[in-house]
Amino acid sequence: MYPLAEPSFTYGHTHISPEDLYGSLFQDVQNSSIFEDSKTFADAVPLQEPALIMEKYHQEKDRSGFDLAGFVNEYFRISAHILSTFEPDRSQSVTEHIEKLWPVLTRQPESQELGGSLIPLPEPYVVPGGRFREIYYWDSYFTMLGLKESGKTELIGHMINNFAYLIESFGFIPTANRTYYLSRSQPPFFSLMVKLYSEAGGKQILKKYLPHMQREYDYWMDAGDTKGDFSTHRRIVNLPDGNILNRYWDDKCTPRPESYIEDVELGHEAFTKYKAPPEDTCRHIRAAAESGWDFSSRWFADENDFATVHTTDILPVDLNCLMYFLEKTLAEAYQLEENTELHEAYETKAARRAGAIQTYFWDASKRYYMDYDFKKRDFTEAVTLAGAFPLFFKLASRPQARFVKAYIRLSFMKSGGLLTSKIKSGQQWDAPNGWAPLQWIVYKGLRNYDFHQIADELSAEWLGLIDKEFKHSGRMLEKYNVSDTNLIAGGGEYEIQEGFGWTNGVYLRMKNKKLLRTLEG
Template sequence: MYGFVAPSYTYGQAHASPEELFGSLFKDVQNSHIFKDSKTFADAIPLEDPLLIIECYHREKDEPGFDISAFVEKYFRQPTHIVSHFQTDMSMSPAEHIKRLWNVLTRQPESQERGGSLIPLPFPYVVPGGRFREIYYWDSYFTMLGLKESGRVDLIENMVSNFAYLIDKFGFIPTANRTYYLSRSQPPFFSLMVRIYSEMEGKKVLKKYLPQLQKEYDYWMDAGSSEPEPFTAYRRIVYLPDGAVLNRYWDDKAVPRPESYREDVELATAAFEKFGTTPDLVYRHIRAAAESGWDFSSRWFSDETDFTSIHTTDIIPIDLNCLMYHLEQTLAEGYLLSDSLHMHRIYDEKARSRAAAIETYFWDASRHFYMDYDFKKQDFTKAITLAGTFPLFFKLASKSNSHYVRAYIRLNFLKSGGLLTTTIKTGQQWDAPNGWAPLQWIAYKGLRNYNFHRTANELCAEWLGLIEKEFRHSGKMLEKYNVSDTNLTAGGGEYEIQEGFGWTNGIYLRMKNKRK
């Protein structure tokens, strides 16, 4: 289908994660604090056959005066940051700057490194920027919104085809095209990407990618041999009363993430000391939160101020299930276009059933807002977050519910620079005071869907104003912004604020054009 063959590696482990490939060397490097960012070594390129490097390490490490930093420098090439050498022309507007930046953020198949953790792809693709040198799953949808505004049909087609390639190769779309992401996905936006492409090329696109849409659905709905007992779960599905089946985030591994190895070990140690939680359970919760894209947020904590109380896999997220509803709708339409009426009816009914379950399990009548659901406690979680706006984006909310959500947005989330992600400040990057482009767009479009144009326009003006203010100051498009105090930069998280930045660029162009 693609006319592309991924290169084979001499050591025969083309898709081995770096911690699997390098074993104790990998752990020793990550624990040695050589790199400020753990992702650096996970992305490093071995300059010799890994087996030879491992052999040299075990031979040399116990010798007097051994320097692990010098060893790494000798045998590995460090990855570079994307956009780090790009010079901004301050005479340009942000929109003109972004159109120049698309080519800087685009990676070509022939330029992809070989031998490291990167999984080569057959077509060019846009990366977010900074430390994010690979194609990220949910980022790419929001990037595509801007590519469409720039008329870059070529890149949209290439990126959709790359994701189809990943689905065909692995059965799902990993977080990004790195071997260490092959145990988890990200919010399933593939059906929305196919929709964007179909808006440009026609409904035939839905038929073309129907096999991959089906494979993605099968991945998220894998039930194995589990028994459908209410309030039990298997991988990414959760069984509820009355036959309802909803989805949660999950990861098939329960070990530290290679790209955040040291941080995960430290958190698991603290959680065990505080609560007696076993490390494997903590790692699973951390990885599941990473699959959500909200890494990290008090949304996933039982104690909103305490990271060690993370319990992601107990939670059924509202946004994920809205995305799965859209995937079911898209499958239903794809099968109708393919004259598969039986399959059309099956997925149409699945979408209807999920819509009903969303209203049952996520609408909190006491708070008048859409909440995540803790199926272990059989109750709503405490976190009030922008994820509660997803039902408006997908037109799932009733008219009365939509009015309550709009009121929440105005009273609790809307600040001088846009929308907060959550209502509390914890030091996590997906909490106050930070705002993120994808969630601004979801809320903005959701408000427009229900004709709350005044609130949508206010949000749009505040968000675009903040981006333009930062651009005039630094010449940069950033990954996230402080929306509460627009004189301060965003913070929190496991790494420094990144510039580039794919989804900010995309949403800026889309919102800017929609305002006109």
Template sequence: MYGFVTPSYTYGQANASPEELYGTLFKDVQNSHIFPDSKTFVDSIPLEDPLLIIERYHREKDGPDFEIAAFVDKYFKLAGHIVSEFQTDTSISTSEHIKRLWSVLTRQPENQERGGSLIPLPFPYVVPGGRFREIYYWDSYFTMLGLRESGRVELIESMINNFAYLIDNFGFIPTANRTYYLSRSQPPFFSLMVRLFSEMEGKKILKRYLPQMQREYDYWMDAGPNPAEPFQPHRRLVHLPDGAVLNRYWDDKATPRPESYREDLEHAEVALHKFKAPADAVFRHIRAAAESGWDFSSRWFEDETDFTSIHTTDILPVDLNCLMYHLEQTLSEAYRLNDALPISKIYEEKAQQRAASIQKYFWDEGKNYYMDYDFKKQNFTKSVTLAGTFPLFFKLASKSNSHYVRGYIRLNFLKSGGLLTTTVRSGQQWDAPNGWAPLQWIAYKGLRNYNFHRTANELSAEWLGLIDKEFKHSGKMLEKYNVSDTNLVAGGGEYEIQEGFGWTNGIYLRMKNRKS
């Protein structure tokens, strides 16, 4: 389909993750603290054949004058931050600045880097910015919203084709096009990307990408070889007592993340001491939270203030299941357009059943809000989050439920700079006081779907005003913002705040043009 082949190499698999490729050298570098960000080394490019570098490392590492930092500097080229050298002009409007940024954030098709972790893609794509030098899955949908406002339809098509390429080659869309992400995905927004493109190019687009949407659905819905008991999980699927199925986040590996290797080892050590938690279980929960995109949030913790109480794979997330509902709906329509009416009917019924399950398992009548569901405890989790607005975005909420959700937005989430992510101050970046562009859009569009225009316009004014204020102050578009105190920058997380920034740019332009 694409006329593009990833080359193979004599030293081993082209798609080997850095910890698999470099072994002891990888572990020693990541544990040495020579880089403040563990992603630095896994994104580096070897300057010689990796086998030769490994051989020299083992020959030299026990020498009296050996320094690992000097060795890495000699044999590896480190990737720089994107946008760091771009000169901003704060005299222009934020919208004009974003339009200039698109070319800075755009990457052209590349060849395989010898021994590097980047998976080459056949078409141009937009990256988020900062330390994120690759195409990220769920980020890209929100970036595309802004590309559409900028008239960059060809770039939207290129990015969708890249995701189709990844599905064709790997069976799913990884978090990003890096070898160390090949065991997990991200929130499944591919069907929304296809819908967005079809709004510009017609319904034929749904038919064009039907094979890839079907394959992604099969990835998320892998039920395993054996019949399952109620509340029995298999990978990303959980069976329910009424015969329905819902999805959770998962990762096919239970080891430290290569891009956060040292941090994950430290968390596992604390969890073992505190809770006697097996390291592999902790790693799996951490990786599953990374697949959610909310890395990290008290949403995934038993104790909202304690990272090591993370239990992501026990949780059925409301937002993920709303996205799967959309995928089922889109598959139904695509098969209908293909005159495959029996299959279309099957997916229509799957979507209807999931809609009923979303109401049954995620609507907490005690709180009158959509909550995540802990299927191990068979009860709602404690964390009240903006994920509860996804049923409004997908028009799954009843009118009465939508009024309650709007009330939560006004009373618990809406601040002077937009919407909080959660109501908890845990020190994690996907918690208060931070706000994130994708969740602003989901809530905003959800409010408008139910004609809560006054609240939606308030949200839009606060969020856009904060972005304009920060741009005039620093000349930057940021990954996340402090929406509670707009004079302070956002904090938390495993790395410094990043600038660029793909989804912030996209949502700004879309909301600016759609706010009335």
């Protein structure tokens, strides 16, 4: 079904993904389901040179009684989950618990692991927790919100420097610092990180990271030789009115190493049911993974059927709001550099995109911001919290903001916070789950338009749910069931993870905002 990569043993500056490095061994291990989580072997560290391991594998694999699991355990070190030995103290407050968690979730600079998938970074950084033992791109912005509240501004600077290093090394920020993520990014929050850091370090921070923001922008806006209405290249789509908007994409179309067997099986299902080429299905899956919403009915043609995933056909409203902010930040940075020409150029780009966001994402019949299917040339059916991003970036008019607020109260607000979507698809970025980053986006968006009452309600419900779960289990979770706060969130390709970077960050930021408003009020 998929081409088998020949093992490659080039070291030094080259970063090789494990499916390319180990070829048939990698496929055999992942297809055998030795590990419940496909990410386990993708993150494994070889105990000998990969070339020697492969030589031994080819010598032994066809012998009678060969034990694949035993072979893997002999020649690879399996990494433990973060917090596997950390004992929480439930008598503490959540804030006290988070302060103790920060050092546990912080990794120091590493050296290169020969044959391992981890890409070493030069400065300390915070990881999400659980199975996520590396720095994740969009997670880190929300983690930084909490680090700022904890007075850990220096650590924020270290993390931003690591992202700058990744941009310098690869031309973009990959999903995380793993070799198997080098074909895709995540929602572009780097400019928001830089702005957050500049609140403590001053406007010169924008100038310092201007080259990195510019390079990231060039990555997302790579147009190739495309011309014509709705023509596409990688992450851009040319529109009939001359505007250019962005989509999610991945430069590979094979099963993800960290979710290998799941992608193989879904590719087979999509082909069997719909004759969809497995390579196309894998591309759509990978693009959805770049969105951070992996996975959601938002990306499905049939909201209940994962096999209808068609992410690269969709212009996402949240991504284009993020790109608008990047253009505005570039304009501001060039103004600080006294580069009038580029300042005006990026102000113009941002203004055009703001207009395009109104044209292509505002559904006047629903009175809500929707994603746009440029293949169908119509809105998608998925109503999700992504529609609140224009409020976060102050792109909505006041009447539009009032409609969005009403929609959020009516359709998304539950006893524990906000649903991600209204659909119960079994996917983790759907009902009944709520996620910290989206709670913050909506909370701040509501505040931007002076909808303080509903923002306070959201804050009380979300913080109350986290407090309740911590008192019960001593855990900070990746996601929460906001519909039935007595149940744990479900769905997804792996067990619910604890730690958890962005939950910690949003909790501290929202809690302190609540306290400040109480003191002021």
